[in-house]
Amino acid sequence: MADYNFAYLDEQTKRMIRRAILKGLAIPGYQVPFASREMPMPYGWGTGGVQVSAAVLCPDDIFKVIDQGADDTTNAVSIRAFFERTAGVETTTATAEASVIQTRHRIPEEPLSEDQILVYQVPIPEPLRFLEPRESETRKMHSLEEYGLMHVKLYEDIARHGHIATSYAYPVKVEGRYVMDPSPIPKFDNPKLGDMAAIQLFGAGREQRIYALPPYTQVVSLDFEDHPFEASKADQICGLCGASDSYLDEVIIDDAGGRLFCCSDTDYCTGRRAAGHQGPAFPGSEVAA
Amino acid sequence: MTPLLSVQGVTKRYGTHIGCADVSFDLYPGEVMGIVGESGSGKSTLLNCMAGHLPPDAGQVVFDTRSEGPKDTLAMSEPERRMLGRTDWAFVHQHARDGLRMGVSAGGNVGERLMAVGARHYGDIREQATDWLERVEIDAARVDDRPTTFSGGMQQRLQIARNLVTGPRLVFMDEPTGGLDVSVQARLLDLLRGLVRDMGLSAIIVTHDLAVVRLLADRLMVMKSGHVVEAGLTDQVLDDPQHAYSQLLVSSVLQV
Ligand SMILES: Nc1ncnc2c1ncn2[C@@H]1O[C@H](COP(=O)(O)OP(=O)(O)OP(=O)(O)O)[C@@H](O)[C@H]1O
Ligand SMILES: [Mg+2]
Numbered sequence: 001m002a003d004y005n006f007a008y009l010d011e012q013t014k015r016m017i018r019r020a021i022l023k024g025l026a027i028p029g030y031q032v033p034f035a036s037r038e039m040p041m042p043y044g045w046g047t048g049g050v051q052v053s054a055a056v057l058c059p060d061d062i063f064k065v066i067d068q069g070a071d072d073t074t075n076a077v078s079i080r081a082f083f084e085r086t087a088g089v090e091t092t093t094a095t096a097e098a099s100v101i102q103t104r105h106r107i108p109e110e111p112l113s114e115d116q117i118l119v120y121q122v123p124i125p126e127p128l129r130f131l132e133p134r135e136s137e138t139r140k141m142h143s144l145e146e147y148g149l150m151h152v153k154l155y156e157d158i159a160r161h162g163h164i165a166t167s168y169a170y171p172v173k174v175e176g177r178y179v180m181d182p183s184p185i186p187k188f189d190n191p192k193l194g195d196m197a198a199i200q201l202f203g204a205g206r207e208q209r210i211y212a213l214p215p216y217t218q219v220v221s222l223d224f225e226d227h228p229f230e231a232s233k234a235d236q237i238c239g240l241c242g243a244s245d246s247y248l249d250e251v252i253i254d255d256a257g258g259r260l261f262c263c264s265d266t267d268y269c270t271g272r273r274a275a276g277h278q279g280p281a282f283p284g285s286e287v288a289a
Numbered sequence: 290m291t292p293l294l295s296v297q298g299v300t301k302r303y304g305t306h307i308g309c310a311d312v313s314f315d316l317y318p319g320e321v322m323g324i325v326g327e328s329g330s331g332k333s334t335l336l337n338c339m340a341g342h343l344p345p346d347a348g349q350v351v352f353d354t355r356s357e358g359p360k361d362t363l364a365m366s367e368p369e370r371r372m373l374g375r376t377d378w379a380f381v382h383q384h385a386r387d388g389l390r391m392g393v394s395a396g397g398n399v400g401e402r403l404m405a406v407g408a409r410h411y412g413d414i415r416e417q418a419t420d421w422l423e424r425v426e427i428d429a430a431r432v433d434d435r436p437t438t439f440s441g442g443m444q445q446r447l448q449i450a451r452n453l454v455t456g457p458r459l460v461f462m463d464e465p466t467g468g469l470d471v472s473v474q475a476r477l478l479d480l481l482r483g484l485v486r487d488m489g490l491s492a493i494i495v496t497h498d499l500a501v502v503r504l505l506a507d508r509l510m511v512m513k514s515g516h517v518v519e520a521g522l523t524d525q526v527l528d529d530p531q532h533a534y535s536q537l538l539v540s541s542v543l544q545v
Contacts, residue, residue, distance in 0.1 A: 131390065144368045148375075148405030152390075152397050155404065158411055159394055159433050224411040 007054040007087040013037055017055035024212035029174030031125050036208040046104055047205030049121035053102045056117055062090045064098035069106040069264030095267050107189040109246045109268040112198035120183045122204040127171045127181040147179050150222055164227055173220045188233045188247045194219035236261040239281030241272035291353050293318045293491050299348030301334050307515040308334035321492045323506030331515040332495040333463055340380050340461045341370045375405045379452035383464035385444035389436050395447055396432040402455045421450040442473035460492040466501055478504050511535045
């Protein structure tokens with residue numbers, strides 16, 4: 001413990017990151033540049049999210065990490081261990097107990113509250129990058145609110161696939177002003193971004209950008225009048241807990257290629273099962289296939 | 290009548306070198322102005338200064354805006370000028386790839402300007418894009434193909450469709466037929482002439498091909514070393530050039 005400052009980063013760096021966070025909260029959806037530090041893990045492992053978490057964590061916080069909904073993947077386990085070691089904070093897998101949640105690719109199913117902070121790991125913060133690689137130009141487009149290009153991307157989607165095939169990192173407009181990449185969450189999660197009670201912070205390490213959504217911010221998913229946004233998910237229920245309202249992953253369960261749909265949010269699924277809910281594939285269930 | 294565009298004393302230097310010097314002229318609605326001159330005479334410099342792509346060192350470029358009447362575009366705020374660039378103005382580049390998004394389908398290229406000004410109905414955007422492809426003689430079945438699969442002439446026609454879809458009032462063109470085969474050039478010129486007539490477009494066309502101005506331009510400016518040395522009705526200047534340089538230009542072309 002003595003080898004590290006609290007939460008690994010030195011106080012000056014944390015102050016610099018907090019200033020970027022405050023600026024981001026003041027201008028919802030605006031990408032604030034910050035001087036990203038080398039972290040003891042490679043880019044792509046959530047160094048942006050880790051730096052944001054380090055800057056907001058306090059000794060009394062209870063910390064949770066999810067990776068694509070699960071608390072037990074390598075990425076989630078190692079980030080959790082990192083802050084246990086460098087900050088000595090308590091950790092949890094229970095969404096409701098956590099005060100700071102760092103996430104990759106998901107928003108928890110359970111609604112968050114005003115005393116929680118959700119920190120997203122972001123690989124590519126610039127939603128316009130796909131069609132306009134010049135940073136000088138995308139910055140101008142944001143500042144002048146020239147977002148026609150975002151719809152060109154959706155147009156291309158429909159022209160090629162017959163519908164808006166973008167299913168992750170689906171672009172949103174924040175408070176009628178900035179277009180924002182919500183990080184690669186499934187578009188099923190997009191409606192949860194808006195009007196959320198918790199603070200949402202987005203950190204991109206390699207790209208050195210932080211952006212934020214303060215509580216109860218208006219967030220609208222972009223679409224066309226004749227191709228409206230749909231928060232789609234697999235048309236199934238969870239095989240384990242029977243939930244019909246949660247985002248499902250399709251997993252292969254045996255060598256014969258048997259498949260199972262189950263909640264991607266493992267804490268949500270565990271909680272439902274503990275409360276007695278059962279899905280069709282639950283061991284011993286009568287409706288098990 | 291109020292000029293659509295009134296250019297006054299436009300000067301651009303590159304260091305001590307003159308790009309264009311003290312150029313003034315008026316363009317009236319429905320008029321096509323040709324700018325000719327040898328390589329390096331300042332044609333592109335002048336065009337880019339007028340279109341807001343290059344800041345001139347001196348001068349005014351007054352455009353008769355829809356809502357507020359004549360306004361110096363150089364004194365406009367950048368958002369206002371960029372808005373003009375995607376609504377009432379259009380710019381056709383010599384190289385189609387400078388004016389197209391090569392990674393986006395033909396339909397998306399044409400639709401971009403519509404979406405930039407707020408079109409949000411996919412079906413309508415696509416219909417207009419298809420319609421415009423046909424107007425520039427590109428098979429509507431190619432609407433989902435990328436411009437990389439198009440010939441040079443098709444790319445140039447696609448660039449024109451992409452520019453004209455929002456019904457601009459003023460089109461800037463820099464060597465729109467440059468780099469194309471002669472037969473392809475002829476077809477493009479024919480098309481441009483038809484569009485200019487049908488839409489009542491006003492245009493400023495830079496070229497060093499006198500056949501292009503003969504066919505398209507009502508009036509002509511001859512540039513040399515950054516200066517306008519002669520200006521007048523196209524037929525007059527071509528048939529009876531007054532300035533020694535214009536005479537040389539016309540005669541050298543006739544010899545070809
Ligand atoms: N970016 C630049 N920096 C310095 N000098 C320039 C620049 N662009 C153009 N010039 C010079 O300004 C003069 C006018 O150039 P311009 O490109 O306007 O000529 P042009 O008439 O369009 O020629 P061309 O027919 O070859 O396209 C030339 O002497 C050119 O070398
Ligand atoms: Mg030129």
